Amino acid sequence: MRFFGKTSINFLGLRFRMYALSGLVILAGIVSLVVKGIDYGIDFRGGTELVLHFDRKLEVADIRNALGTIGLGNSEIKSFGGEGDLLIRTTEQAEGTVIADRIKESIARAFPQMTFEVLKQYKISPKISVELRRDAMYAIIASLVVILIYVGMRFKFIYGFGAVLALFHDVAVTLGILSLLDGVFPQLNLEISQEVIAAFLTIIGVSVNDTVVIFDRIRENLKIYRSMSLFELMNKSLNDTLSRTIITNGTVFLVLLTLLIFGGEVTRGFAFTLCVGMITGTYSTVYIASAVVIDWTNRKNKKP
């Protein structure tokens, strides 16, 4: 079977329009981030989070009333995955697990005839959340730097720069899309958790993987077609690897989709982030990484 024969699509001819498209998407993301703010999960926000399973369905408002009796009526309360599962979260801090204990007590008091099971109970002190945020930041910066160095070393510096710019693009676009879609679908929880940060780093890893494959082809073609212009050569390399790009990214996308649909509540945000990242990662290889190399080289060649 074969999806693509020999193609000669002028990918890079479209690059200026695509710059505009990328800019637009990123801008929309930034606007959304400014308006909605970053929806941090419990890890990065600190506080107490409880997921309780009740033996029958309860109204969020009833729980809110119960929590009102201990002054936690403004907690975040929402349904979580299965029927009768509720997530309660507050940034209120107290020593040890006092807050969680109080929440459980108040609910037991308000609904004496109901039994509930604690599915999950997290307590993160603000100190830890600040550290986790810092570590996540460091991790992303460190991986970008490492990639800049490795790709710059294996190819040329400008290639490394293009690859890293593409990664910046991927992180920005994905973050923006997460922010835009957060809260839109009730079953899709898109807050920034540790798992989502792991997804971002994976996007970085997978996206650069794609970029490196194409750069490798360009490197090879540069040796064979010495007289070809860089623009043509890059287009040819992109066409040469098109089939591989689609097949590989297609299979990865496919497995991520199964994880998204069948992987359960806990990994959903993670899988969704990766799905978005796969799309932008594939796109950015062509329209950011390669395009930047072309425009940079062209500019340098124009100067005497």
Added chain:
Amino acid sequence: MKNQLSRLVLIAAAIILSFYFLWPTYQDYRFRQELDQRQGQDSSAYVEQNQDAILQARLKRIKLGLDLQGGMRVVLEVDLLQLLDDLARDKDDNFRTIMSEVRSDAAAAEIDVIPTFAKKFQDRGIRMSRYYGNIRDDDAAVTANLADETDKAVDRAVEIVRNRIDQYGLTEPGIQKQGGRRIIVELPGVKDEAEVRQLLQGTAKLEFLMVRDADISYKVMESIDKFLAGKGEVDTTKPAAAAKEPEKPKDALTELLGGTEPSKTDTTAEVQFLREHPFFSYVIPDDQRGTGEGYVAEKHRERVRSLLARPEVKRLMPSDFEFRWSAKTFEDRERGRFYTLHAVKPQPVLTGGVVVNAQASVNPDDNRPIVNMEMNSEGSREWARITGANVGKRIAISLDNSIFSAPTIEEKIPGGRSRITGADSPNEARLLEIVLKAGALPAPVAIIEQRTVGPSLGEDSIRSGLSATLLAFLLTVLFMVVYYSFSGFVADIALFFNVLFILGVLAGFQATLTLPGIAGIILTIGMAVDANVLIYERVREELLGGKTMRAAIDAGYSKALTAIVDSNITTFLTGLILYQFGTGPVQGFALTLMIGIIASMFSAIIITRVIFNYLSDRGISPSFG
């Protein structure tokens, strides 16, 4: 041909090793199934029979993370400031100011405690040797010494936490030190959270304190009462102090009158009494038995605690005088639950360091749970001397600054025996026994992170994780066969071994499989075929260019190699960084991702190559779809 043979040996070794490492996991699974089927007597006989094998299998199986099997993860932080406070001698106001400054700094952000502490002294031009070490030591020597002391203290805390957990009896607990002063405790399958918390957090600082004479205690209470009664007027003349706590007197009134705020002209007896005796309104002195104790209703405890903590109130007490709270409340039929305030000498006459053994038991007199303690010889001598010299006086037994009991010494106690009464249940007595045996923590610890995952959420996660993995695997396998026909099938064989290798390596390294780890395996399944896709696309190109099958395969493998290696190294590097910065479950993801990358390169390049070589040696021409 020699090449082919060495590749075969390599593959066989990898497969055998993987099976070898995975065998205990399979065995563990079998044992569990077997045990599920058997009932009661039968099952315990089975366990006895196969004890060693079951234990071995359990130890060597792939470990499941807390997010998959349920359990509790706690991060404790040792309170170094308290430790520094305890180590200091001749503490004065300067010292206390510095201490409280550093404490508020530390609460706001993560700081290096000792350098910050030392700097505060330098800024004020105070030599640290006034409080620590030898008087001739310079600051550098004192700080170095303190750093050493605190290091040792944290290590000791880790050791004690480990002791306590071992004695509590949990399977596969994980305890490790993180950074300078943190302890990570992972407890799979824990059910009673509150109990574990008690186990971890109690410092177990045991002290024997002399109880102060009743008349001194009353005098102190009276002077506090008088002071507070006069304070209302003082407050109005001092706007700064009034602005600080303007609400408090009103609060107290409202609280006492059950929420309705009294008008200024309200002169009911209660309000009148509260105005005249603010302290005795909350603390009822024991004037019947003459113990010098004060009783505080449960609901007023926090209020009295904050009253007593005020520096101006503290100044009213003699230097060798302190109020300590009882650990437990007692019930008064009419007026509810009460705490007892004991007046004690804060300098202990004996500490828990001398306790060598503890044993939970039941008091034969009243059938209440008690904990019997035994002391070492030095402690016994001292205990005999103290009790001998103080017959008729009362001695308070304080654990973590709460008084458990304050019995009257009837006679001299030889042989170093003592007991703690006042535990509510045999279970509590058992916990006390454990913490006393394991020893006192050198400083209090705070829970700064706690994550509990219930077993049912873990089961759900395993189920959905496994089904997603299986589905992802099947879809990928199917797709490869459809798209690349026979060579797709070859890639699928490699993919199968790839998953086997990942699991084998996980088991071999005794790594922990987490839910994100499963996600990592799923992602690897998708990404693993990339190497084969790269090779096959290359082979197709070479075939189009007119090469023979054998030549096309050779060219495909060699030309695709740089792309495969370079692209995988970059992904591997991000995995490495993720492992470095991530915590718990995320590290599990990074780990499976990294293992997956290496395994996929091995299986996609070497295993498929061997198969293609084998085929072409026999003149069979595989189809690339």
